[in-house]
Amino acid sequence: MPFPRSSGILLHPTSFPSQFGIGDFGSEAYRFVDFLVESKQQLWQILPLGPTGDTNSPYASYSAIAGNPLLISPELLYNKGLLTEDFTNLPKFSTERIDFSQVIQAKIPILQKACKNFKISAKSEQEREFKEFCQSQAYWLDDYALFMALKDAHNGASWNTWEMAIAQRKPEAIEQWEQRLADEVFYHKYLQFEFFSQWSQLKRYANERGIQILGDIAIYVAHESADVWANPGNFCLDEQTGEPALMAGTPPDYFSTTGQLWGNPVYNWVRLQQENFKWWVQRFQSMLNNVDLIRIDHFRGFQAYWAVKQGETTAMNGTWLEAPGEAFFEVLKQKLGNLPIIAEDLGEITPEVYALRDRFQFPGMKILQFAFGDASQAEKRFLPFNYQSNCVVYTGTHDNDTTVGWFNQLLPPAREQLLSYLGCQSESGIHWDLIRLALSSVANQAIIPLQDVLGLDTGARMNFPGKTEGSWGWRYQSTALTPEISDRLGTMTEIYGRVSE
Numbered sequence: 394m395p396f397p398r399s400s401g402i403l404l405h406p407t408s409f410p411s412q413f414g415i416g417d418f419g420s421e422a423y424r425f426v427d428f429l430v431e432s433k434q435q436l437w438q439i440l441p442l443g444p445t446g447d448t449n450s451p452y453a454s455y456s457a458i459a460g461n462p463l464l465i466s467p468e469l470l471y472n473k474g475l476l477t478e479d480f481t482n483l484p485k486f487s488t489e490r491i492d493f494s495q496v497i498q499a500k501i502p503i504l505q506k507a508c509k510n511f512k513i514s515a516k517s518e519q520e521r522e523f524k525e526f527c528q529s530q531a532y533w534l535d536d537y538a539l540f541m542a543l544k545d546a547h548n549g550a551s552w553n554t555w556e557m558a559i560a561q562r563k564p565e566a567i568e569q570w571e572q573r574l575a576d577e578v579f580y581h582k583y584l585q586f587e588f589f590s591q592w593s594q595l596k597r598y599a600n601e602r603g604i605q606i607l608g609d610i611a612i613y614v615a616h617e618s619a620d621v622w623a624n625p626g627n628f629c630l631d632e633q634t635g636e637p638a639l640m641a642g643t644p645p646d647y648f649s650t651t652g653q654l655w656g657n658p659v660y661n662w663v664r665l666q667q668e669n670f671k672w673w674v675q676r677f678q679s680m681l682n683n684v685d686l687i688r689i690d691h692f693r694g695f696q697a698y699w700a701v702k703q704g705e706t707t708a709m710n711g712t713w714l715e716a717p718g719e720a721f722f723e724v725l726k727q728k729l730g731n732l733p734i735i736a737e738d739l740g741e742i743t744p745e746v747y748a749l750r751d752r753f754q755f756p757g758m759k760i761l762q763f764a765f766g767d768a769s770q771a772e773k774r775f776l777p778f779n780y781q782s783n784c785v786v787y788t789g790t791h792d793n794d795t796t797v798g799w800f801n802q803l804l805p806p807a808r809e810q811l812l813s814y815l816g817c818q819s820e821s822g823i824h825w826d827l828i829r830l831a832l833s834s835v836a837n838q839a840i841i842p843l844q845d846v847l848g849l850d851t852g853a854r855m856n857f858p859g860k861t862e863g864s865w866g867w868r869y870q871s872t873a874l875t876p877e878i879s880d881r882l883g884t885m886t887e888i889y890g891r892v893s894e
Contacts, residue, residue: 394731394754395783396686400832400839400891401436401607402429402846403791405451405855406464407491410871413503414486414496418591419466421871426599428874433883433892437599438607438688438840440791442592444541449493449865450856452611452690455541456619458533458679460588463496467503469591474514475507491866508583526586532675533619534582540619542577543570552622553635560635562623592683600685603893607735607840608684610676612691613641613657621658627665627672628658631703639700642708646741652699652708653859659700659714666717670724677725677732685733692736692755693746695721718749726753735785735838739763759786759836761827762799765811777834786836788827788845791855795844796824798851824848825881832889839891846882847873 409416409425416422429437443454444461454461470476484499486492511519527534540552547555558566571578596606614620616637621628629639637658645652665672680687689695695718701711726732736750738757750757764775773779780786788796800808800823808820815826824845831839844853847869856864886892 536623
C-alpha cells in the first residue's frame with residue numbers, strides 16, 4: 394500500500410547511549426524520540442529486535458518473535474522497585490562501541506536479580522499482568538522459554554545434538570524437562586515480559602507524538618532457534634541429523650564469485666501452504682502488535698529462493714525454487730487487512746519479483762549510493778529521476794558504508810560525477826547533499842541512517858556484510874543530537890513537503 398509523504402531515521406536501539414555498554418529502552422530512547430519530533434520526522438526504522446546469537450547479528454536470532462533481553466533497561470527496572478542498589482560499580486564501558494561479551498557479563502546478573510526480586514515482591518497488579526502476558530503469548534513463549542532453558546542446560550549446544558527424545562520433542566521428554574527447568578523457564582518468560590512491557594511503553598510514547606515505528610522482518614530464521622526446534626515440519630531438514638537439508642543463500646554474482654551461503658534452512662512451503670500459512674500469519678500478526686510498518690528483508694525469496702544442498706561449502710551449486718508468494722500475501726491480506734509492508738527489492742531482481750511486489754502495491758527500496766560510484770557498480774535505476782512515488786529512498790542502509798565513508802572511497806572520476814549531479818562545488822558536507830537529494834525526491838518515504846545525519850565516517854558503519862567480526866557495535870555519543878542538527882534536518886524536511894499537515 395502506498396504511504397503518505399514522510400521521512401525518518403534508521404537507528405537500531407542497541408546504538409543508544411547508556412551506562413550499561415549497550416543501548417536500551419531507557420531514558421536515551423525517549424530522548425531520541427524527542428529528537429525525531431523536534432526534527433519534524435515521522436518514522437523511526439529499527440532492525441529486528443530478537444535475541445541474538447554468537448554473531449550478535451539481529452538477523453540471526455534465537456526466535457522470530459521474542460525480544461533481545463539486552464535491550465531491557467535496568468534504569469526502568471529500578472524505577473519499578475525491582476532493583477534496589479544503584480549502578481555505581483558497573484565496569485567502564487566504551488561509549489563508542491559495544492563489547493558484547495562484557496555487556497553480557499555485566500547485565501545478565503542484573504536481570505537475574507530483577508527476576509528474583511519480582512518472584513519475591515511483585516505487586517498483585519504486576520503478577521496479574523505477567524500471567525496475562527504468558528497466557529496471551531503462549532503460542533510462541535512456551536516453546537521459546539523452554540528452548541532457551543534447554544540450551545543453557547546443554548552448555549549452548551545446538552538443539553539437534555541434544556538427547557534424541559528432547560531434540561525431537563517427545564511429549565514425555567517435554568514434560569520432564571519443563572519440571573526440571575521450571576525456574577529457568579520462568580526466568581526467560583519474565584525477561585520477555587519486561588522486554589515487551591518496556592518496548593510497548595516506548596512505542597506508545599512515539600506514536601502519541603506522531604512517530605511510527607518501521608520494523609524489520611528477516612525472511613529466514615536461524616537453524617539454531619526455537620522456531621526450527623518447535624516447528625521442524627515448516628523447514629527443509631535432514632530427518633536423521635536435524636541439519637538443514639537445503640540451505641538459504643544467493644547465487645554467484647559480480648560481487649561474489651561463489652555466492653553467499655547463509656546456512657539457514659529454507660522453508661517447506663508445501664507444508665506451510667497446506668496449513669494456510671498459519672506460522673507466517675502469526676509471525677506477521679506479532680510484528681504488527683509491536684511496530685506500525687514492516688520492511689521485509691530479502692523480499693525476492695517469497696517469489697523464488699536459492700536453495701543449496703547440505704554438504705556444500707559455497708552457494709555455487711544451488712538452484713532456484715519457486716515460492717507461493719502470491720498465495721501467501723493473499724492469505725495475509727485476508728487475515729490482517731491492508732498490509733503496511735515495504736519490500737527490500739535490492740540485488741538481482743527478476744520481472745516476476747517486481748510483479749509480486751506491484752500486485753500488492755508494496756513500496757520498493759532505492760539506495761542513493763547505488764546510483765553513483767565507479768562505472769562498473771553504478772545503477773541508473775537508483776537515480777532519483779527514475780523513481781516512481783511508491784518507493785522508499787535511502788542514502789544508504791545498515792549494510793552500506795556511511796555516506797561520508799563511501800564518498801571518501803570513491804575514485805576521483807566518480808566523485809566529480811556525483812558533485813556535478815548534485816551541483817556542488819565542494820566535497821564538504823556531502824552527507825547533507827545526499828540527504829537533500831533523498832528528501833527532495835518523489836519517493837513517498839525517505840529514510841536516513843543517523844550516521845549520515847551526524848556526518849560520520851566508516852568508523853560508524855553498522856554492518857560489514859560477509860565479515861564475522863566488527864559489525865553491530867556502533868553507538869553514538871549522548872551529546873551528538875544537537876539543536877543545530879535538529880533544526881537543519883527539520884528545515885530541510887519542511888522545505889521538501891515531508892511534514893504532516
